[in-house]
Amino acid sequence: MGRDYSPVIEGGFFMQQLVQTNLGIEPTVLVEIYRQMARIRAVDKRIQAGLSAGQFLFSYWPMTGQESIPATLAQLINARDYMVTTYRGIHDQVAKGVALEGLFAEALGCIDGVNKGKGGSPHISDPSSGSMLTTAIVGAGAPIANGLALATQLRAEDRVTVVNFGDGATSIGAVHEAMNLAGVWKLPVIFLCQNNQIGEYTKIPGYTASKDFASRAAGYGFKGVRLDANDVPAFYQGMKTIVQEIRRGEGPVFVEAVTQRLGPHAGVGDSHELSAEELKAAKEAWPVPRIRALLVEAGVCTEQHLAEIDEAARAEVEQAITKALARQATPKEEMLLDVYADPSVPPRRGHYPCREAEAAHTGPTKTMLMLEAVRDAQDLALAQDKGVFLLGEDIGDPPGGLFATSKGLQTKYGQARVRPTPIAETAIIGAGIGAALVGMRPVAEIMFNDFAGVCLDQIFNHAAKQRYMSGSATHVPMTIRMMVGGGIGGFGAQHSQSLEAWLLHTPGLKVAFPSTPFDAKGLLLSCIFDDDPCVHLESIKLLRGVRGEVPLADYRIPLGVAKVRREGSDISAITYGWQVQECLAAAEELQKEGVSLEVIDLRTLVPVDYHRVLESVKKTRRALVVHAATEFCGFGAELASTINEELFSTLKAPVARLGADYAPIAYCREIEMNQIPQAKSIAARVREVLAFKE
């Protein structure tokens, strides 16, 4: 849309000032706001007409009534500024400048959609216009917006990040965690609550006793402002001041933009939640017709000029939708593309690529504990790439992380790049995702993998899926380090689990689980410089309990390459993490009985190295999968099943599993040590497999 239209004011600067005084806003700006509202209105009307006629079918959450908010903001921000919004956000996309044809094609599930039809109407990402991420999980955008704002702050840019969410999102924990973190870090972010008075199907005060939301900001130590979004000139003036403050780096602002949703939660037509009287009053207060009338009344526009604006918007929308309807639906061949940058990563039956192993290392080494190797990897990454930064609970000096994996790094690299956080895992992961979306390489520490439960939404629905949902328009090159308990005793049921199966069951994540200091450094460096989200699992038992020779230089262990730890001929034990040590101890014991156990260390769980696993089992013709995680529905079930399917005719016995018994991990040592596989129980299970007779 060109800005070729001038208001019909004559008389020069003085007249402009006079009209502005009466309107409370520069007339030209009000015309531009109306132009954006007209575009949004045209999009809304055309979609509702098409859905009503059955011309097309897609999920639609109408934002009718909320047009003035992004239309106003569009006068104050530009494509360099970042935006995050929600599924009820087509008005935000239109005003931010997402091309309408790509937007419609996306909603229609077409390959030419802005996200290849893989995200659809609720998941728009268009970095070229600054529309970075659209979430269908209420409140989940706020932690991610922090990361975008953090990247801006770290790069000393003057971009504003705006995260839109509805009033309903003020109830959810993610918004609380995000606002607290933004306050601590003084992030340049606007938390823009579009208070449309209804959370999905429930009206205020049905879900909150709060009288307003803006006053909550004071509790986080920053400014909260309640603005009437239906009073467009006043809303513009309020937002103008706020945007200026954010650009000056004065910290976050919470804006409660009060309006009224006129439509239903989903679908078309009028709200089912409002009474006839409420709906009538809401339509009278609706800014679209009101601003139109105001522009005529103030003598800024004639009816004819406004009709031209409306017609231009209608024609723009019609042209875009006509083109989009002619587009090709996204073909099924696209299914496994955009899960990762590398299309060979998704596991597929019958496709077992052989990835090249690392070269033998030469050069100086040092004996290190695994925790020192992890620290060394982070040290090297921080030194060589300005985009790398660390965040997590207690990672600053002192103590340098609960397990000292970042000890000394904050002292060396400063508070900006080694960032201790509040105890708020959703805020930690969200900040990492946001920064990664704009090309940084965050390394987030989750102190125990058991805490994944409090940030699963950020990991599973956002980090893992963003590449796919955006059709690779964006990706998330972040690393999540998680410590894993087990085998130590006394940590209890909430600090001892091995939860890798949760991660493996989520397409989009890569997962590494080293068993030696050498592998920990090489795998972690590969994770940090990978272009997809990686989870690096670190066994607490190994961090503090295993020493090994570690090269001082940078080296990488490719993700997806297993390693034979001990050669054998009777049976292959396939394992990873701290269970590798247990299997090697079992092999020693079995050797005394004349049993030759081959031990395969997977090292990476996704991508999984089925090639080397199958090569080993082809040789030994027997296999046992061992892990510390609960056996039932664990990774062992997947591995055993694939080996059985591929090598059934070769096998001397069915592939067996050994994992933890099906109970939470006990606090008392006696139970835990019997519950999780140990050298003795592994050896016993091997003997059972060897005793199998057809």
Added chain:
Amino acid sequence: MSTPLTIPRLEMAMTEGVLAEWLVADGAQVNEGDLIYTLETGKAVQEIQAPVSGRLMQKAQAGETYPVGTDIGEIV
């Protein structure tokens, strides 16, 4: 070029709807935006607007329940 009229999905969970009443006669001229029929769903009663201007041709009886996507008429 004719524009088909099909039973729309007005809500995410909607699978069928009742074409309660035709608001214009078969063969009548309608303008874009005119209310043309009433659709009842589990949640609400919705008056459906004509997506384009033209002559409305009915293809389905009022008072019946139809699955989403059923062809109920066209505007020619």
